[in-house]
Amino acid sequence: KAGVTQTPRYLIKTRGQQVTLSCSPISGHRSVSWYQQTPGQGLQFLFEYFSETQRNKGNFPGRFSGRQFSNSRSEMNVSTLELGDSALYLCASSLDGGVSQLNTQYFGPGTRLTVL
Amino acid sequence: GNSVTQMEGPVTLSEEAFLTINCTYTATGYPSLFWYVQYPGEGLQLLLKATKADDKGSNKGFEATYRKETTSFHLEKGSVQVSDSAVYFCALNRYSGAGSYQLTFGKGTKLSVIP
Numbered sequence: 021k022a023g024v025t026q027t028p029r030y031l032i033k034t035r036g037q038q039v040t041l042s043c044s045p046i047s048g049h050r051s052v053s054w055y056q057q058t059p060g061q062g063l064q065f066l067f068e069y070f071s072e073t074q075r076n077k078g079n080f081p082g083r084f085s086g087r088q089f090s091n092s093r094s095e096m097n098v099s100t101l102e103l104g105d106s107a108l109y110l111c112a113s114s115l116d117g118g119v120s121q122l123n124t125q126y127f128g129p130g131t132r133l134t135v136l
Numbered sequence: 137g138n139s140v141t142q143m144e145g146p147v148t149l150s151e152e153a154f155l156t157i158n159c160t161y162t163a164t165g166y167p168s169l170f171w172y173v174q175y176p177g178e179g180l181q182l183l184l185k186a187t188k189a190d191d192k193g194s195n196k197g198f199e200a201t202y203r204k205e206t207t208s209f210h211l212e213k214g215s216v217q218v219s220d221s222a223v224y225f226c227a228l229n230r231y232s233g234a235g236s237y238q239l240t241f242g243k244g245t246k247l248s249v250i251p
Contacts, residue, residue, distance in 0.1 A: 076236035
């Protein structure tokens with residue numbers, strides 16, 4: 021079974037631009053979560069989607085948004101990029117977000133975003 | 137609130153040495169506990185997990201036991217290899233309501249194994 025895939029793997033943008041990252045979950049997984057990883061803040065939760073609905077959101081500004089499609093694929097968007105948005109963005113999928121024992125999250129390889 | 141504390145790195149060991157990476161947590165309820173590993177330039181890989189007290193997770197020679205009385209989930213391996221060099225993250229699964237769970241991570245421990 022194929023793992024979580026993320027595209028693109030690397031992105032370079034300039035301040036003020038916007039960016040869209042894509043995530044395809046493991047087949048059959050309906051929950052998709054996004055995390056930001058930086059050297060200073062470590063791994064931080066962005067948001068979680070299940071059945072096309074955002075169920076949970078972390079403490080990030082409104083410039084960070086996402087969506088999920090009917091096939092469970094998800095995208096996240098960052099508008100008006102700032103230098104501090106440079107990070108590795110990780111997507112994770114799980115079978116069912118509502119049951120702890122089924123909520124093991126499997127991660128993709130990440131998208132490395134550099135903002136100049 | 138929920139938090140995970142793991143030992144600061146970096147940790148440098150010789151090949152075939154014994155490894156312990158300490159992890160303690162603070163949480164309400166009974167979270168599931170995980171160890172993830174990150175190799176250079178890659179995403180996170182699930183190493184092992186435990187979903188209830190006294191469960192032992194194991195994989196690739198690594199082990200960790202969910203100790204509710206000490207709120208700990210220490211990672212151990214009897215004999216490390218150069219290929220084990222990576223960053224290790226301890227994490228707990230926190231219920232956030234509306235059927236949603238989110239992972240709370242420790243800061244990571246970088247392990248370097250030298251031949």
